Amino acid sequence: MLLPRGKLIKDEFNPVRMNWLEAIHKLQAGRFSGYLGCWDLHGRGVVLFVGGQLVAVRFVDEGEHLADQEAFSRIFARSLSGDTMLSIYRLSQLLALQLFGVVSGEMLFAAQQLQLLDIPHLLHTLKHDRFNGCLRVCAAEDVALIFFRQGSPIGFFHDGGTDLVQAAELSESVAWQPGASVDIIAGQSELAENLPDLMESLDLPGCWQQAVASAAQGR
Numbered sequence: 001m002l003l004p005r006g007k008l009i010k011d012e013f014n015p016v017r018m019n020w021l022e023a024i025h026k027l028q029a030g031r032f033s034g035y036l037g038c039w040d041l042h043g044r045g046v047v048l049f050v051g052g053q054l055v056a057v058r059f060v061d062e063g064e065h066l067a068d069q070e071a072f073s074r075i076f077a078r079s080l081s082g083d084t085m086l087s088i089y090r091l092s093q094l095l096a097l098q099l100f101g102v103v104s105g106e107m108l109f110a111a112q113q114l115q116l117l118d119i120p121h122l123l124h125t126l127k128h129d130r131f132n133g134c135l136r137v138c139a140a141e142d143v144a145l146i147f148f149r150q151g152s153p154i155g156f157f158h159d160g161g162t163d164l165v166q167a168a169e170l171s172e173s174v175a176w177q178p179g180a181s182v183d184i185i186a187g188q189s190e191l192a193e194n195l196p197d198l199m200e201s202l203d204l205p206g207c208w209q210q211a212v213a214s215a216a217q218g219r
Contacts, residue, residue, distance in 0.1 A: 001046045001058050002136070003099065004143045006034055006089030007162045016082040020075075021208050028052045028199065033096040038075055038086045045075045048103055050096045054198040056103045069202050076211035092163040098147050099157075100195065101187030102134050109184040111138075114175055117182065127151035133187040139177035149189065 015038070024047075031052035038045045043061030047054070059071040066074055078084045091099065114137070125131075130151040137144045145157040147164065155164030174180060188194055198204070 001044055001060050001103065002138055002141075002143045003035065003037065003046060003102070004145060004157050004159045004161065005037075005087075006091040006095075007160070008087065009034070009090050010086075010088040012085045012087045014082060015079045015084060015086045018079065018086075019208075020079065021205060024054060024199070024204070028054065032090070033093040034088065034090040035096070035099065036086060036088050038079070038084050040078055040084045043074070043078075045071060046103060047075070048096065048099060050100060050195060051093050053195060055100050055195050057198065058103055068198065069207060072202065072204060072207050073211065076208055077214065080211055080215035090162060095157060095161075095163050097191050097195075098134075098145075098155075098164065101132075101147075101191050102136070102145065102185055105133055105185040105187035107183060108133075108186050109182075111181045111183065114180045114182055131186070132189045133185045136183040136185060137174045137180060138183070139174045139180040142174045142177065144174045 027049055029052070032049045033051055034049060036047040038047075043059055043064075045057070045059035048056040057068060057071045057075070059066040059074045061074060075084075079086070126148055128151065131148050132150065133148055135146040135148070137146070142159065144159075147154050147157070155166055157164060175182075
């Protein structure tokens with residue numbers, strides 16, 4: 001799950017000794033908006049908060065796309081194995097809400113090579129279809145998002161940003177980099193009305209304790 005980096009709160013570290021439940025409760029109490037990004041040699045995960053509410057967790061692992069409890073189980077297990085790295089990024093609440101649309105959205109087209117696309121035609125189609133969602137532009141590890149509502153672009157999210165911006169600096173655009181590709185991800189139009197609360201709907205304490213017990217048995 002590749003996303004642009006927001007404002008760095010905690011640089012990459014190994015969370016092998018981190019109590020995930022305590023960390024989640026701390027972010028919840030602080031009304032944190034942003035995400036925890038984790039990765040290892042096999043996959044990449046994201047844990048997303050909007051105004052302190054835990055709204056989404058995903059993990060992509062060698063072709064597997066895991067969500068919610070399954071994603072947390074994998075993230076917890078990988079963290080306790082000592083092979084995972086973790087970073088924490090802060091975002092504005094509005095941008096975190098838009099990211100929920102990306103994380104929970106539907107991939108319509110993946111890894112389309114930009115140099116082969118008719119961009120004016122693509123933008124015309126998105127406008128005609130009153131598209132809600134985003135274009136994710138990727139080149140190696142660099143990522144940028146362009147958000148759309150009812151077919152019109154509403155803002156960009158670039159590395160290091162904390163909020164939607166209304167313009168892109170073309171000289172620094174990911175789209176100009178060799179091998180740049182674009183994903184088209186459909187989302188919801190009214191994101192705030194559909195926010196889940198995973199602290200309420202998932203058994204995170206049970207999931208964490210199971211991961212801790214499994215890790216202890218494996219030592």
